[in-house]
Amino acid sequence: MAAMLAEFVETAPRAAYPGGFEPGMPTWQLLSNETNRGFVASVNRGIACYPDQDVVLLNSDTEVPPGWLQRLRGAAYRRPDIGTVTPFSNCGSLASYPVPNVENALPENLTLEQLDQFFQIANIGGAVDIPTGVGFCLYIRRDCLDDIGVFDEAAFGKGYGEENDFCLRALARGWTHVLAADCFVYHKGRGSFGEEKDARVRQAYALLVDRHPRYPALIQRHFADDPARPFRLRVDAMRLLHDVHGPRLVVVPAGSPSDSPGEFTGTAPVLQLSPIRGGYFSVHWHSKDEAFKLWFRLPDELDELCALLQALRVTVIQGDLQSVFPQAMASLTDIAHRGSETERATIGQAQLFDLLAVHGTPRFTGWLALQHMLAMHGLQLSESRLLQPLAGMLPLAVRRWLRQWIRSTKA
Numbered sequence: 001m002a003a004m005l006a007e008f009v010e011t012a013p014r015a016a017y018p019g020g021f022e023p024g025m026p027t028w029q030l031l032s033n034e035t036n037r038g039f040v041a042s043v044n045r046g047i048a049c050y051p052d053q054d055v056v057l058l059n060s061d062t063e064v065p066p067g068w069l070q071r072l073r074g075a076a077y078r079r080p081d082i083g084t085v086t087p088f089s090n091c092g093s094l095a096s097y098p099v100p101n102v103e104n105a106l107p108e109n110l111t112l113e114q115l116d117q118f119f120q121i122a123n124i125g126g127a128v129d130i131p132t133g134v135g136f137c138l139y140i141r142r143d144c145l146d147d148i149g150v151f152d153e154a155a156f157g158k159g160y161g162e163e164n165d166f167c168l169r170a171l172a173r174g175w176t177h178v179l180a181a182d183c184f185v186y187h188k189g190r191g192s193f194g195e196e197k198d199a200r201v202r203q204a205y206a207l208l209v210d211r212h213p214r215y216p217a218l219i220q221r222h223f224a225d226d227p228a229r230p231f232r233l234r235v236d237a238m239r240l241l242h243d244v245h246g247p248r249l250v251v252v253p254a255g256s257p258s259d260s261p262g263e264f265t266g267t268a269p270v271l272q273l274s275p276i277r278g279g280y281f282s283v284h285w286h287s288k289d290e291a292f293k294l295w296f297r298l299p300d301e302l303d304e305l306c307a308l309l310q311a312l313r314v315t316v317i318q319g320d321l322q323s324v325f326p327q328a329m330a331s332l333t334d335i336a337h338r339g340s341e342t343e344r345a346t347i348g349q350a351q352l353f354d355l356l357a358v359h360g361t362p363r364f365t366g367w368l369a370l371q372h373m374l375a376m377h378g379l380q381l382s383e384s385r386l387l388q389p390l391a392g393m394l395p396l397a398v399r400r401w402l403r404q405w406i407r408s409t410k411a
Helices: 039-049 068-076 112-123 142-148 162-172 194-211 215-225 229-241 302-311 326-337 349-359 366-382 388-392 396-409
Strands: 006-010 029-033 055-058 082-089 127-130 137-140 176-187 248-251 270-275 280-285 293-297 316-319
Touching (some): 039 055, 068 137, 082 162, 112 176, 112 229, 162 194, 194 215, 280 302, 293 349, 316 326
Parallel strands (some): 082 176, 248 316
Antiparallel strands (some): 055 137, 082 137, 127 176, 280 293
């Protein structure tokens, strides 16, 4: 596929953009508008310039790693029905990492290239279906464009929401959209629309709901199912495994504040082991910027927990293990004593990923499962733009009780 860079410049002097053709450089073309036609119209103009080629939309506030385009193209042609491909990003809505639907910073002590390498190693060739692509970096196949048409510039004006509308129209005609799990693109966020973003989000959302009534349900169902979670957990594990300090395990009794590990501070990442209820314990990365969390039923799954800690090279275990989980004293103390790598019989990467797949979601049964399901649905509904006005009509005491119940009940 020929490489083309089309930069859309609104009322900027052409002399400020030297370019064209240089030896050894990809062919690119600068399209300059005499007046500010808006983002959507400019994109449509670029799409029309090369009518036989696929298209990539790339925000000006993004940074891409080596090989990013080849991986997106590879994901686009793994199935005949794939219309668009979106990579993971720190700021990409449903494609966000480490925490989905959050504007994350890049993890500390990692460059874009290093983090992207973790995504490649952990998730090579992996992809997951998503209800819509995300416009910060969106690969679109030409046959999908030919079938669906270009973006609706009349409805979406200067930008925001146009890619969602396009993807939903494509979805209705049988196309699918995927998240490329082996590619990470940095996105600063708010670079395209600045402080106008919030107002544009509200306007675009209202228009999308009017045009595509199923859109809110599709998005809420996607976040509830969270099919990208296994791929995020794999990258989390790779980061923990390659951390120069090595992770520590902190054992915290039930009822302790989950956001204050007390004296357990330092540069090493901290994994917190805490009892939940019904014999279940959680292991989570103790940081508000991380989403790594696993569930184990103990003591039945003690061997799996020990295998995980060995695989992640945990050598320091702190906290009141005797009062929290006395049955595990011998096993966990033995892991901590195996300080050198030569002394530990660790599992391989494939077995580690298997553990993440099994323990990466709660496997509650009976009343515990019902409680967890109700709490998670309550959390999703409380975050829904459509239902926030309805929730605001409830008495303050009821809202506080519901928030506390959700916080204490969800695993």
